[in-house]
Amino acid sequence: xxxxxxxxxxxxxxxxxxxxxxRKWSRPREGLGVSRIQHQFxxxxxxxxxxxxxxxxxxxxxxxxxxxxxxxxxxxxxxxWRNTYxxxxxxxxxxxxxxxxxxxxxxxxxxxEESFIATISHEDLWQAFDTIGIGAIHTGPTKKAGGLIGWQxxxxxxxxxxxxxxxxxxxFGNEAEFQHLADIADRFGGIIIxxxxxxxxxxxxxxRLAEMAYKDYPGIYHMIEIPEEDWDILPEVPEGGDxxxxxxxxxxxxxxxxxxxxxxxxxxxxxxxxxxxxxxxxREVLGVEGKVRRWVYLHYFKxxxxxxxxxxxxxxxxxLVTGDALHSLGDLGxxxxxxxxxxxxxxxxxxxxxxxxxxxxPLSHAANQFIASMIRKVGGFSFQELNxxxxxxxxxxxxxxxxxxxxxxxxxxQHALLTGDTEFLRLALRTSLEAGIQxxxxxxxxxxxxxxxxxxxxxxxRHMDDEYEFRDEVVTGAELARTIRSELGQALTxxxxxxxxxxxxxxxxxxxxxxxxxxLGVTAxxxxxxxxxxxxxxxxxxxxxxxxxxxxxxxxxxxxxxxxLTVPKESVAHLIEGGDTRWIERGAIDLLGVxxxxxxxxxxxxxxxxxxxxxxxQLEDEESFARQLxxxxxxxxxxxxxxxxxxxxxxxxxxxxxxxxxxxxxxxxSAVEAPLQITVLNFANRPIVGTIRSEELPPxxxxxxxxxxxxxxxxxxxxxxxxxxxxxxxxxxIIGNEDVPTSAIPIIELNAM
Numbered sequence: 101x102x103x104x105x106x107x108x109x110x111x112x113x114x115x116x117x118x119x120x121x122x123r124k125w126s127r128p129r130e131g132l133g134v135s136r137i138q139h140q141f142x143x144x145x146x147x148x149x150x151x152x153x154x155x156x157x158x159x160x161x162x163x164x165x166x167x168x169x170x171x172x173x174x175x176x177x178x179x180x181w182r183n184t185y186x187x188x189x190x191x192x193x194x195x196x197x198x199x200x201x202x203x204x205x206x207x208x209x210x211x212x213e214e215s216f217i218a219t220i221s222h223e224d225l226w227q228a229f230d231t232i233g234i235g236a237i238h239t240g241p242t243k244k245a246g247g248l249i250g251w252q253x254x255x256x257x258x259x260x261x262x263x264x265x266x267x268x269x270x271x272f273g274n275e276a277e278f279q280h281l282a283d284i285a286d287r288f289g290g291i292i293i294x295x296x297x298x299x300x301x302x303x304x305x306x307x308r309l310a311e312m313a314y315k316d317y318p319g320i321y322h323m324i325e326i327p328e329e330d331w332d333i334l335p336e337v338p339e340g341g342d343x344x345x346x347x348x349x350x351x352x353x354x355x356x357x358x359x360x361x362x363x364x365x366x367x368x369x370x371x372x373x374x375x376x377x378x379x380x381x382x383r384e385v386l387g388v389e390g391k392v393r394r395w396v397y398l399h400y401f402k403x404x405x406x407x408x409x410x411x412x413x414x415x416x417x418x419x420l421v422t423g424d425a426l427h428s429l430g431d432l433g434x435x436x437x438x439x440x441x442x443x444x445x446x447x448x449x450x451x452x453x454x455x456x457x458x459x460x461x462p463l464s465h466a467a468n469q470f471i472a473s474m475i476r477k478v479g480g481f482s483f484q485e486l487n488x489x490x491x492x493x494x495x496x497x498x499x500x501x502x503x504x505x506x507x508x509x510x511x512x513x514q515h516a517l518l519t520g521d522t523e524f525l526r527l528a529l530r531t532s533l534e535a536g537i538q539x540x541x542x543x544x545x546x547x548x549x550x551x552x553x554x555x556x557x558x559x560x561x562r563h564m565d566d567e568y569e570f571r572d573e574v575v576t577g578a579e580l581a582r583t584i585r586s587e588l589g590q591a592l593t594x595x596x597x598x599x600x601x602x603x604x605x606x607x608x609x610x611x612x613x614x615x616x617x618x619x620l621g622v623t624a625x626x627x628x629x630x631x632x633x634x635x636x637x638x639x640x641x642x643x644x645x646x647x648x649x650x651x652x653x654x655x656x657x658x659x660x661x662x663x664x665l666t667v668p669k670e671s672v673a674h675l676i677e678g679g680d681t682r683w684i685e686r687g688a689i690d691l692l693g694v695x696x697x698x699x700x701x702x703x704x705x706x707x708x709x710x711x712x713x714x715x716x717x718q719l720e721d722e723e724s725f726a727r728q729l730x731x732x733x734x735x736x737x738x739x740x741x742x743x744x745x746x747x748x749x750x751x752x753x754x755x756x757x758x759x760x761x762x763x764x765x766x767x768x769x770s771a772v773e774a775p776l777q778i779t780v781l782n783f784a785n786r787p788i789v790g791t792i793r794s795e796e797l798p799p800x801x802x803x804x805x806x807x808x809x810x811x812x813x814x815x816x817x818x819x820x821x822x823x824x825x826x827x828x829x830x831x832x833x834i835i836g837n838e839d840v841p842t843s844a845i846p847i848i849e850l851n852a853m
Contacts, residue, residue: 147250149312149388157251158305164320164416166266167423174426185476186499190541190652191743191767193481193502196435197235197291198742199648199733200655204240204549205260205272206703208658209690216702217242217273221281225692226288228715232726233733237285238293238438238655240549242278243424244269247303247404249342256302257404259549259686261440263297264304266427271703275432282433294434298421298471299441300405303342306420307406311395313387319414321406322398322447324359326381331394333357334381343403346379346396354379360396361449364458365561368400369604371679375403400444400458410445410467418467422474429480436481439501442468443486459561460492468500476502483543483653489558490535497541503653506542507555508532513646513783514552515584517619517639518591520784522758523570524584529749529760531558539746540767544647545655547612551603551682554588556581596623599666601681609681613663613711616640620785625665625709633711635785637663638828641728642781645830648732649779650760651744656729662689663711663725671706691715735806735832739777743767747776750794756784757825761796776835778803782825793820797835806832 147154159165174180203220210219219225220237229235244265245256256262260269268274282292301307301320309317313325326334333353337344346354348363355362364378380403382395398407408417428434446463450456468484475482483503486493493504509532512525532539560581567574575583592600592608597618600610610618616639617628628636640663648654658664667687669676675683687708688701692715700706711725712718718726736742741762748761760779765771776796782788797819804811813821815835825831 148386150386155388158309161265162305162309163266163424164306164420167419170423170426180477183477183479185473188497188502190502194653194742198653199234200236200238200653201234202238202548202655202657204686205242207686207688207701207705209688209695209698209701211694215273215277217277217281221284226284228719230288231719232730235290236293241295242268242272245302248305248308257402261297262302262405264302266424278432291435293436294428295438295440296421296425297440299444300407303404311382311385316414316416319412319416320408320420322409323395325393326359326396334394337383343380343382345375345403346377346381348376351377351379361447361456363455365455369402371604411463425475429478437475439482439484442484443488459488465496468496472500487553487555487557489562490532494535494537503541503543506544511555514615515588516783519587521755522783523755525758526749540651543653543655544650546647546660547657551607551609553607554585556584592618599625601684603681604679609685611659611664611666611685612640612643614666637725642828642830644729645732646781648736649832651742651746658689658691664689664708667706667708739764740766741777748794748796753790754788756782756788757790758783759792761794778833780823780831782829785827787827788825791820791822795819802836804834806834
């Protein structure tokens with residue numbers, strides 16, 4: 101074939117090949133590569149992943165972003181190595197403060213134009229606490245909570261336990277006020293206790309960035325991107341919403357396809373048509389790179405509380421929670437932190453169609469150890485809210501938090517008051533001791549912001565088939581739990597009682613005063629006046645004595661201090677319409693009487709009727725609840741009961757009695773000859789003449805009443821001594837450590853009652 105010069109594609113055999121020229125330098129691109137900058141034209145007002153300004157705005161208020169700054173600021177400091185941190189030390193924590201006052205910020209009535217934090221910083225309040233014997237304030241959650249939709253904040257869906265920021269919520273005060281509070285507490289020898297929430301956040305900046313698939317943020321949560329071909333399984337998000345709960349059928353389909361791990365061991369806050377599973381699906385969300393996604397995310401609690409993922413490769417959740425904790429301890433000045441709902445930090449696929457493993461998981465224990473160790477490392481201590489089995493509480497405390505809420509006996513002591521029978525309470529106390537839990541490691545609390553939780557997980561889960569002797573019969577754990585739940589519900593909400601309300605499947609919304617009222621047969625709160633009010637106060641003090649007169653921390657709330665009653669459900673109708681009846685027990689109270697004309701708190705909670713006067717007035721009255729409470733605490737501290745060892749919960753001669761035997765040894769197991777302290781309580785609304793007997797009581801030792809300051813007799817050769825108690829009376833006895841000759845033993849005559 102001849103060469104055609106008019107054909108540009110034909111090679112000319114007579115033409116030399118052109119050689120490429122050698123460059124004298126390399127282009128920068130070859131060393132740097134191509135950047136991932138994307139130039140987008142976006143509406144500067146639009147709140148989605150396509151607007152860089154919106155993304156930057158979210159980053160500036162994200163908790164993960166703050167955590168990075170906090171971590172860099174503390175890394176490498178010698179102060180991070182000055183404290184031991186591996187093992188919990190409950191007695192060290194108790195030495196800081198063993199009597200705690202717990203608040204609920206939204207419920208405190210303040211002075212006009214004064215914040216919650218400023219109000220609890222006043223010296224007159226701390227002077228009152230010093231008189232009573234209170235050494236710590238647990239502030240409750242004060243950091244910003246709720247969520248973000250677009251550029252707008254949304255309110256909390258769970259009483260500030262859906263945290264979205266390290267910043268103090270403006271409605272409660274500011275950071276400077278919190279720091280001043282910590283300084284005031286220190287001046288009075290007290291401490292401030294703050295909260296962290298290691299299991300979830302609200303739907304704030306961190307969650308919105310996670311939805312947009314921005315950098316490490318999806319790693320914060322248990323959230324899964326669902327392929328578009330499976331969107332037909334996901335329910336439609338209602339108009340105006342941003343997510344929707346999955347039905348059990350949708351949950352099963354997504355599980356079969358391998359997208360999620362499926363149902364968990366239980367659905368907390370179950371509500372038909374509202375929350376039927378622990379999974380919710382998001383709306384369609386535009387990501388920062390332009391892709392539209394729908395996610396499914398886990399939430400143990402409410403839909404607005406997405407669960408953190410403690411085993412994601414980015415470790416974003418760990419960084420977020422650590423930063424929040426160090427901010428409270430370092431920047432704000434708190435000395436201790438409450439770990440909210442910290443038993444739910446892991447979820448793993450179950451085997452052979454079983455529910456996912458989500459409670460008592462080893463990862464939860466590991467995460468708790470990490471959090472608690474970091475807190476101890478910087479000189480603080482922590483305590484946990486863990487409503488699981490007794491073994492779970494024990495195991496979580498082996499290397500985790502220093503103290504745990506007494507979820508073991510809390511339903512038991514309320515059941516004892518409501519029935520006048522302590523058998524279930526004694527069973528719970530003994531089971532705890534047999535499992536290796538000493539009460540010194542527990543926080544024995546009165547009312548808090550939550551309902552009277554049934555807290556029967558121990559009996560109805562791991563031990564549901566175990567057999568127990570109860571009321572002269574052998575019953576399974578599951579049968580025992582059903583009986584106690586039924587009797588609590590009937591006593592608190594039956595017989596025409598309308599002032600307490602059932603709270604989902606978890607328990608009963610009530611105050612300690614309305615528990616006492618129900619135990620006395622009160623059917624309407626307007627009956628609580630005169631002698632009835634005095635009877636309620638006496639029963640209330642009995643519950644205080646139970647919690648105060650054993651080792652460990654003693655916690656009581658502002659509602660306890662004033663004897664608050666529940667508020668009418670009509671006054672909080674807008675808050676309980678979704679089924680959260682707990683708002684009837686969160687009425688507003690004026691602790692110091694600083695704003696007597698206020699009908700509600702600054703947060704809008706209606707004022708509760710209270711049985712007791714403000715603290716200044718109570719402290720002027722020898723018969724008031726606060727003055728009698730002070731006497732309980734004085735005895736507790738005088739004999740160093742918080743640091744003692746519980747050695748026996750003996751059988752009793754009357755079902756209304758409870759007897760606790762403690763060795764005053766400061767936790768020294770070699771101090772076997774230390775004096776003994778005996779707490780005796782009459783949970784029945786009738787007089788009791790009986791006998792206290794325990795093999796731990798050494799014969800021929802004198803028995804004295806710390807209340808009356810009198811010797812009442814001696815322990816006989818059967819290891820017993822007699823008692824006489826009025827209705828709902830309580831006694832604090834001391835057993836000496838010297839033998840007494842028989843001739844020196846007075847004859848005790850029990851007064852007929």
